[in-house]
Amino acid sequence: MSRATLHAIARHYGSGRQQITALDSVSFELASGEFLAVVGPSGSGKSSLLNICGLIDSPSSGRYQLDDVAVDRLNPQQRCTYRRRHIGFVFQRHQLIPAMTVFENIAYPLYLNGMATAQIRAEVNALLEKIGLTQRHRHLPRQLSGGERQRVGIARALIKKPKLVIADEPSASLDHQHAYASLQLMRELNREHGASFLIASHDAFVIEQCDRKISLFDGRRVDSDA
Numbered sequence: 001m002s003r004a005t006l007h008a009i010a011r012h013y014g015s016g017r018q019q020i021t022a023l024d025s026v027s028f029e030l031a032s033g034e035f036l037a038v039v040g041p042s043g044s045g046k047s048s049l050l051n052i053c054g055l056i057d058s059p060s061s062g063r064y065q066l067d068d069v070a071v072d073r074l075n076p077q078q079r080c081t082y083r084r085r086h087i088g089f090v091f092q093r094h095q096l097i098p099a100m101t102v103f104e105n106i107a108y109p110l111y112l113n114g115m116a117t118a119q120i121r122a123e124v125n126a127l128l129e130k131i132g133l134t135q136r137h138r139h140l141p142r143q144l145s146g147g148e149r150q151r152v153g154i155a156r157a158l159i160k161k162p163k164l165v166i167a168d169e170p171s172a173s174l175d176h177q178h179a180y181a182s183l184q185l186m187r188e189l190n191r192e193h194g195a196s197f198l199i200a201s202h203d204a205f206v207i208e209q210c211d212r213k214i215s216l217f218d219g220r221r222v223d224s225d226a
């Protein structure tokens with residue numbers, strides 16, 4: 001749903017002689033509802049770029065706009081609020097909360113956003129059914145398989161119907177079949193809710209399922225559209 005516009009984004013880590021340039025003048029546009037892959041070898045800057053796009057990190061320089069909001073100009077609190085409302089994250093290692101049940105993990109973002117309990121229950125139950133884990137809603141993450149945990153992670157990222165979903169190597173810890181199922185689920189939710197997706201991946205299969213890709217090498221865009 002969100003249209004993201006990034007212009008000349010740079011990210012340096014450290015300072016002086018120790019300084020590392022992870023991103024060097026990266027520009028691109030993510031169209032509303034687009035499913036876009038970010039590819040490149042290890043260390044090319046994919047995660048650095050996704051962290052900036054997800055408002056987890058700020059660029060050293062450059063402009064970043066989400067729809068009509070200049071998100072690079074928000075203060076830390078405004079950034080956090082924007083992220084909580086509008087951005088969902090899928091990680092390589094799901095990062096579920098171990099002491100919470102499947103239901104609670106998925107419901108958590110809705111509690112944070114202050115939704116009423118009855119509505120939370122309805123929304124979570126609908127999504128549990130979609131990911132085929134209705135029977136497991138009382139289980140803890142450690143009682144699930146890796147693929148099931150990843151599905152819960154995707155459900156948690158998508159429950160609040162974010163405008164933008166950031167997925168950093170979402171299939172990296174999964175076998176082919178589970179990677180496929182996870183990707184199908186993301187694609188389905190992309191079509192249903194129109195969320196825009198930004199997906200870093202090494203997986204040829206994942207990349208093939210995306211609408212388009214941008215390629216990074218040494219912190220720079222190297223694809224032909226750059």
Ligand SMILES: Nc1ncnc2c1ncn2[C@@H]1O[C@H](COP(=O)(O)OP(=O)(O)OP(=O)(O)O)[C@@H](O)[C@H]1O
Nearest residue numbers: 013014020022040041042043044045046047048049
């Ligand atoms: N917090 C940090 N401090 C210093 N250097 C960092 C930091 N995070 C990343 N880097 C460096 O920035 C560069 C880009 O890293 P990044 O994690 O963005 O790459 P990546 O494309 O996601 O790699 P991978 O495929 O291995 O996940 C690398 O040289 C990395 O060592």
Ligand SMILES: [Mg+2]
Nearest residue numbers: 046047048168
């Ligand atoms: Mg990475």
